Amino acid sequence: MASVQSGLPPGAVLIPEFVSSMREAELLNWLDHQDWRSDLRRRVQHYGWVYDYRARKVSADSYIGPLPVELTTEGRRMCEAGLFDEAPDQIIVNEYETGQGIAPHVDCVPCFGPIIASLSLGSQCEVLFVDKESGARIPLILEPRCLLVLTKAARFDWSHAIPARKSDLIEGRRVQRSRRVSLTYRTVLSAEGSRM
Numbered sequence: 001m002a003s004v005q006s007g008l009p010p011g012a013v014l015i016p017e018f019v020s021s022m023r024e025a026e027l028l029n030w031l032d033h034q035d036w037r038s039d040l041r042r043r044v045q046h047y048g049w050v051y052d053y054r055a056r057k058v059s060a061d062s063y064i065g066p067l068p069v070e071l072t073t074e075g076r077r078m079c080e081a082g083l084f085d086e087a088p089d090q091i092i093v094n095e096y097e098t099g100q101g102i103a104p105h106v107d108c109v110p111c112f113g114p115i116i117a118s119l120s121l122g123s124q125c126e127v128l129f130v131d132k133e134s135g136a137r138i139p140l141i142l143e144p145r146c147l148l149v150l151t152k153a154a155r156f157d158w159s160h161a162i163p164a165r166k167s168d169l170i171e172g173r174r175v176q177r178s179r180r181v182s183l184t185y186r187t188v189l190s191a192e193g194s195r196m
């Protein structure tokens with residue numbers, strides 16, 4: 001599996017074309033037949049465990065069951081590729097209509113394990129990494145069907161955001177965004193830091 005690490009924050013790995021166009025369409029079709037939650041500005045779906053954005057935690061009573069079989073193939077492939085030590089048990093699906101983004105953040109440290117992996121479906125978009133200590137910034141274009149894996153410093157010491165805008169500058173050319181859906185795979189930890 002070809003991957004890119006240069007030009008990314010330390011600990012980040014980008015795997016282009018992690019899924020085929022056919023699988024991308026299959027996933028989008030399945031997701032669009034599920035219930036979307038509209039409690040944020042963008043629509044989301046949670047699987048495995050519900051993350052409480054306001055309290056910034058995953059509590060034991062927020063377990064909603066094993067991941068649906070329709071979404072487990074990619075997690076298993078990530079394990080087989082050595083990206084995760086154990087199969088991810090939580091997925092948040094984010095939908096970004098043109099112009100929507102996600103604010104700079106580091107994924108909840110006491111809630112989630114050391115590996116975070118986001119699969120991009122639909123439109124390309126920019127993700128912007130910022131080193132919390134030095135303020136260094138690294139913009140990166142996420143192409144459709146790529147997998148972005150965050151470990152080590154990229155997971156813990158750099159924030160990531162998707163700037164809310166309608167287009168991205170790619171190699172000097174302004175490219176319009178359209179609808180993008182991402183699936184972010186994580187493993188849930190207890191508040192004490194051990195596996196639940």
Ligand SMILES: O=C(O)CCC(=O)C(=O)O
Binds near residue numbers: 102120
């Ligand atoms: O949409 C993405 O690629 C990133 C999602 C993300 O950062 C998150 O769910 O915390």
